[in-house]
Amino acid sequence: MQISQAGIELIKHFEGCKLTAYKCPAGVWTIGWGTTEPIHGIRPHEGMRITQQQADTLLLDHLKSYEQAVKTSVTYPIHQNQFDALVSFTYNCGKGALKTSTLLKKLNQGDILGAAQEFLRWNKAGGQVLQGLTRRRTAEMERFLTPPEDPLYERAIDTLVEAQIITSPQIWKDRTYTQANVRDLMIKVATKM
Incomplete structure (x- = not known):
């Protein structure tokens, strides 16, 4: 399974795209569509700039490792919307956060509703509730709970x-x-x- 275009759009909507590096609310240097990982071995840093094409390519390239993290962590059968929500969550919170989360534990036990409710707990940065994260987690939860149109x-x-x-x-x-x-x-x- 791969993230759908709708899943990519969900990530883009909440990440936004900045072509000059900036510090996110958690204090991490970020560039493009929320990229915090090294680009050609260089971490985003003050003054770093990229093009829109580079930002788009970086997002698609980096999503592969987040898709893989979801695939290897989730043992319960999921549908496309659930996969998209989990990749968005993992892209924003990190692979380690997914692997140790109660969200994942509940999902792997087959507790779909319990897992969905866990998204809402991940709305803080630096100990503060952020409205942007609350909106994102709500959107991810809603996508997770939306049955595929089939x-x-x-x-x-x-x-x-x-x-x-x-x-x-x-x-x-x-x-x-x-x-x-x-x-x-x-x-x-x-x-x-």
């Missing part, structure tokens, strides 16, 4: 309702079931027929 799964939910395996199509919209749950239930229905 007509196959919508039809599957209808089938599960008709077979009285689940009681309402609203359950899918309420995020009680993930794609993995639906797949397992469809297998259950198919084996009964």
Whole structure:
């Protein structure tokens, strides 16, 4: 799985792009679309400048390692929107933060709603609640809880309702079931027929 264009746009929306290095609210030198990692071996620093094309390329290049961190850390089946939210979170908070987070622990235990609520705890920098981080975590949580638009799964939910395996199509919209749950239930229905 790779981050979708919508996931990239989520990151861009909250990171913003600055072509001259600056210190972020956490006091870390940053450039481009939130890049804090070295560029050709040189960390962002005062006076450093890049072009828009370099900023765009850096984002796409650096996202690969954050995608990999999510792939190796998450053991529970997730869909594209959840992956996008987790990559955005990891890009902003760091790979170590993801790996040690209660968010990840809850997700890997299958507690989707509990994991989603954990996003909101990550809204501080330097011990202070930042409104920008609160907005970002809320957007990530909402993306995480948004089922993918997939007509196959919508039809599957209808089938599960008709077979009285689940009681309402609203359950899918309420995020009680993930794609993995639906797949397992469809297998259950198919084996009964």
